[in-house]
Amino acid sequence: MGFNIPILSVFLIIYIVFYVTRFVLRRRDKCCYMLHYECYKGKDERKLDTERCANIVMRNKNLGIDEYKFLLQTIVSSGIGEETYAPTNFIEGKEQCPDYHDALTEMDEIMFETLQGLLAKTGFNPSDIDILVVNVSLLSTVPSLTARIINRYKMREDIKVFNLTGMGCSASVIGIDLVQHLFKTHPNKLAVVVSTESMGSNWYCGKERSMMLSNCLFRSGGCSMLFTNNRAFKDRAIMKLTCMVRTHVGSIDEAHTCCIQVEDDEGYQGFRLTKFLTKAAAQAFTINLKVLLPKVLPLWELLRYVYVSTTQNYKSRLLRAKLEEVGKGLNLKTGIDHFCIHPGGRAVIEGVGKSLRLSEHDIEPARMALHRFGNTSAGGLWYVLGYMEAKKRLKKGNKILMISFGAGFKCNNCVWEVMKDMDEGNVWEDCIDNYPPKAKANPFIEKYGWLNDDSVNFLRLQDNK
Known part of the structure; x- marks a missing residue:
């Protein structure tokens, strides 16, 4: 009994169409x-x-x-x-x-x-x-x-x-x-x-x-x-989530303890931030980008990324990692339009900016979020995003890289695609025209930048009154 080639071909086509359709539908259901x-x-x-x-x-x-x-x-x-x-x-x-x-x-x-x-x-x-x-x-x-x-x-x-x-x-x-x-x-x-x-x-x-x-x-x-x-x-x-990469370097003792809730020697509980924090951030950031970049950069930039990765000793670079040197030789702007950096402090913002070769325009949202709202921990990224939206920077099709660091030590980054021009009113609405501040003067420096022992004693006496 011979095989009926036309019938087999039809069944094969139906089989392929069924599984391709199933695959596409399953992918569609996985959107966020x-x-x-x-x-x-x-x-x-x-x-x-x-x-x-x-x-x-x-x-x-x-x-x-x-x-x-x-x-x-x-x-x-x-x-x-x-x-x-x-x-x-x-x-x-x-x-x-x-x-x-x-x-x-x-x-x-x-x-x-x-x-x-x-x-x-x-x-x-x-x-x-x-x-x-x-x-x-x-x-x-x-x-x-x-x-x-x-x-x-x-x-x-x-x-x-x-x-x-x-x-x-x-x-x-x-x-x-x-x-x-x-x-x-x-x-x-x-x-x-x-x-x-x-x-x-x-x-x-x-x-x-x-x-x-x-x-x-x-x-x-x-x-x-x-x-x-x-x-x-x-x-x-x-927005639509297109990529998520999470990195945890808690196996490194110094990284694990660089941001930690503890009691001091006198029994007061608090949150300790050690000098190893920026190094832990650099290590986690380096590992994270190694996974993230191939997913977001164009082919020609990926070739340069491979070159940078293979021409230097990765492990030795990781051990002496500095946040300012993490993205050395790379141009993330070929695949990313906006950078949403966690406003954890000036050192982190400036370190990430230098490592990714970002301009003042790129890191302005993080700087301004830190200036206006401070470090609001896990909520900080959204004040940065809100600044970009209030400044009408976010246009349909733009890609946004969110960069976050956390105790443990962790670096968790994700990429969003803007689905439509974003210009709705938000938490920045009543003050966005004042940012960036035109005056460079820092009121803290004006009042307390000159501090010495006598001035501190005077302030304590005033407070006690």
Whole structure:
């Protein structure tokens, strides 16, 4: 009995078409669209101007003159402006003795205000949400923070919830990575990610300099974001996730301990930032880019990337890594239009800028987010994105690289494609015309850049009065 070639050909074609169609449909279901995001903006009475910052520092009676000078001079050179926001208990003078109620009040205000704004702008109801992810590194409550949101908005019983703690400043990207993996097996879903940090309950009262830094840099802030894999909402999406790479170098002892919550020798709890932080960032960033770049750069730039990678000893470069030299010889602008750098501090922003050969225009959003809102931990990236949007930089088809670093030590980066011109009003709306600031003068330098022992004693006496 011979084979019927025409019939076999037909079956073969049907087989191929079936599996190609199945593959394409499965790929379509794995998309991750961002529908909107809403950043938190504090009340005017909680703004930290120069004088209020100094007063808060002076209230710590455990410090000596050298510690006061160190803190004030760190603020002077931090790149942070006078309009960042402090938790309510800081304004009320309770930063050294926060209670559980203070922590919950701070979280409720940030989470509920951003969620309310997000739902109002998108037109969805709380009952429409299928997945909820909340990340706050320094506060773990029982019931969880996700449970507080579910109770407040009376969400469905079958909602999938995830409460992430201890993930550091890059937790926002981790939350999005979790959502995109859930989307692969749960079609046509809506997911909310809430990213913030508990500042009010984590003031450091001791005098170890590496732990005093967090008092100078971190401020209140956060963001809620709405995602979907439902293609019916594609036309409403503002961005599409195209690439995600997560890197963890926690196996290196110095990297593991460069950002860590500990107690000092006197028993005061705080967040220690060591000198190894920039080196850990460089190591994680180097490994991350090695995976990320082949996914985002054009072929001709990839050839140069291969050349750079193979003509130098990778391991020896990793051991002596410097953040400013991570992307040496590469031009990411051939595949990326905008760079959303975590506004963790001037050193990180400038280091990433130098390593990727970015212009002042490229790193301006991160600088301005740090200046206006401070380091808001996991929520910081979205203030940077908001700045780009408010400046009308984000056009359809643009690619955005989000670069985040976090305790552990982690480097988590992702690439977004802009789905439509982004120019809606956001948290920057009432002040964007004032940025970048035209005056180069730093009010902290004007008041405290000249600090000496006599001036510190005078400030302490004034505060005691």
